[in-house]
Amino acid sequence: KNQVEQSPQSLIILEGKNCTLQCNYTVSPFSNLRWYKQDTGRGPVSLTIMTFSENTKSNGRYTATLDADTKQSSLHITASQLSDSASYICVCITGGGNKLTFGTGTQLKVEL
Amino acid sequence: DTAVSQTPKYLVTQMGNDKSIKCEQNLGHDTMYWYKQDSKKFLKIMFSYNNKELIINETVPNRFSPKSPDKAHLNLHINSLELGDSAVYFCASSPSDRGGYGYTFGSGTRLTVV
Numbered sequence: 001k002n003q004v005e006q007s008p009q010s011l012i013i014l015e016g017k018n019c020t021l022q023c024n025y026t027v028s029p030f031s032n033l034r035w036y037k038q039d040t041g042r043g044p045v046s047l048t049i050m051t052f053s054e055n056t057k058s059n060g061r062y063t064a065t066l067d068a069d070t071k072q073s074s075l076h077i078t079a080s081q082l083s084d085s086a087s088y089i090c091v092c093i094t095g096g097g098n099k100l101t102f103g104t105g106t107q108l109k110v111e112l
Numbered sequence: 113d114t115a116v117s118q119t120p121k122y123l124v125t126q127m128g129n130d131k132s133i134k135c136e137q138n139l140g141h142d143t144m145y146w147y148k149q150d151s152k153k154f155l156k157i158m159f160s161y162n163n164k165e166l167i168i169n170e171t172v173p174n175r176f177s178p179k180s181p182d183k184a185h186l187n188l189h190i191n192s193l194e195l196g197d198s199a200v201y202f203c204a205s206s207p208s209d210r211g212g213y214g215y216t217f218g219s220g221t222r223l224t225v226v
Contacts, residue, residue, distance in 0.1 A: 041215030041219070041220070042205070042219050042220070043116070043202050043218050043219050043220055044202075044215075044217050045217070046214050046215065049214070065221075081153075083216070087153055089153075089155070099157075099168070100157060100215075102154060102155040102156070104152060104153060104154050105153050107153075
């Protein structure tokens with residue numbers, strides 16, 4: 001059964017601090033992995049996409065890593081801002097490309 | 113310009129009623145989806161249409177019936193609403209039905225059944 005587990009479930013950090021969100025997956029066949037940001041009351045928005053052969057990818061203050069051997073991914077946020085407060089969802093796409101498996105998300109709150 | 117727009121944004125209705133949610137995308141994408149997000153924030157696919165053809169139909173009660181009049185629209189009709197149908201429903205689209213392309217989500221429709 002395809003599963004995507006994320007940790008921590010929720011996280012509170014001070015503005016300006018860094019944080020790392022974790023994603024473990026058991027998805028087969030694996031195609032690619034995406035991190036989405038979902039603001040309250042909005043739909044998810046894609047942050048990064050990682051294919052099987054990629055280890056690291058950055059998008060501004062967001063850096064995603066992927067270890068295909070251990071089936072783990074992380075999303076590192078540097079110099080956090082209040083606007084980073086959101087739910088971050090890890091999504092795996094299976095080899096056929098038309099099936100997504102979503103994690104339950106990490107709820108991040110950035111405070112002053 | 114809203115890329116994927118859903119209406120209504122909020123819907124409160126009584127058990128047993130029939131309701132519809134509409135979705136439109138102006139991105140020229142071929143594939144559209146309906147997702148359900150439960151109270152635990154877990155997103156689960158319900159349906160997927162590619163060029164008006166149904167390609168994914170997950171285990172969803174047949175009270176839910178999607179309709180795609182053209183590839184820019186995918187509506188969701190729900191009959192005999194139940195309390196457990198309360199959730200946020202997201203419409204999404206992608207250029208094709210292959211996951212290598214990006215997904216664009218709408219802002220969601222919060223359905224509350226009382």
